[in-house]
Amino acid sequence: MTDMLSENETEAHVDLFSKFDPLIEMRRNLLASGVEDPFNLVMERVLSPTVAVCNGRETILLGTYNYMGMTFDPDVIEAGKQALEDFGSGTTGSRVLNGTYAGHKAVEQALCDFYAMDHAMVFSTGYQANLGIISTIAGKSDYIVLDIDSHASIWDGCKMGDAEVVPFKHNDIVAMENRLRRIPAEAGKLVVLEGVYSMLGDIAPLKEMIAIARKYGAMVLVDEAHSMGFIGPNGRGVAEDQGCLDQVDFVIGTFSKSVGTVGGFCVSNHPKFEIMRLVCRPYVFTASLPPSVVATAATSVRKLMHAGKKRAHLWENSRTLHKGLKDAGFQLGTDAPQSAIISVIMPDLERGAAMWEALLHEGLYVNLARPPATPANMTLLRCSLCAEHSAEQVQQIIGMFTRAGKAVGILG
């Protein structure tokens, strides 16, 4: 034990922020080169799901998760306005106390109908859905087996819980089986997978992986955040598309992508699922979503059940953009389009930032993704398409990429 200091003594002050110095330095160097700050963009006005005014310029949005373009749907907006008038601006309470309104039950019923599942639990964000479910169901001496490229919310759910955490190489079926095989047979096991991995836009071989997880007696959780509404005949996600949704114990999803608002959820057929509402701390110890948000979500989820034409158009956009960028000479995250995300691999952060800025000047917004969020320390320009992008806009986008790529020296 250290001795108590006398009244006239002081110890040297340790700045808790010094651990951030390397990042501060990296940002300073990047901005010193004169590029616009890629992580400080302000959308001054939003004109539609695909166009906004950024830094005074009209800009095509190709870096949102508004896959199905529901944010300006007239029915969705009307439902939100009505709920705001009828129920007020917020609930000021937890779901388990005063924070469950008719709208919260209605959106949970909409999710049960959308997935044809028995139970749905709505969280205030998608991040909290993963954080809450994973940390709660996998406890001490249980094992979580997960893909190394899992989203931060999955990793944080592992960190918050007491289970043993065992990662395997991205989408590697053999590596996953080797780890499951070595876990004591009597231990509880949870396999955590994602339908679409958002950095490269690639999908998981869920059918094969889930079959193996089942073989070793594991329960299966699949995060379908980036596939809901779009992939699968009914938009239920990659597991539906691969015909294995009935083998998934827990589907995690979000309202902040295809649904077009904010919030997260878990749907399940587990007979004891409802107990989660009492034991899941990120569900209990936070305020519930505002009435207008759950009303827009419920309306949007129900409309997404009948959005086959929009899904088809989004697939067409994805194929056109993938081919256009590939033909132009860009290196892409996947050989073929697998989702609504087309990821363009940049040679390094400096040229990635320069390309990002050149595209912004062309009137195009994409996501700049850099380590540590990216696999293998890649710098990526992530393009996420919307069902409301017109075929003309997609051609415009390809032209912008080609011009910017030549200007920055990424294309020959």
Place this chain on the structure above:
Amino acid sequence: MDREQTSARIAALIEPFNKKGVAITDATRFTDDLEFDSLTVMDFVAAIEDEFDIIISMNQQAEIENYGQLVDAVVKLQD
């Protein structure tokens, strides 16, 4: 397998990851001396897991800072 044999097999596995040819002793630290980043750690751990048919969970990895601790952990995990 005794500690010496285990150490010899791990020493062989570490070679492709030891890019700077650092001399390995029990005190060699993975992050500070060998400069392993998180991806290297995953690949190296997977190589050891496959060689000895064991699991080293991330919770256990958090306790292992140097080579000697890794050898001890692998010896224990084979029991």
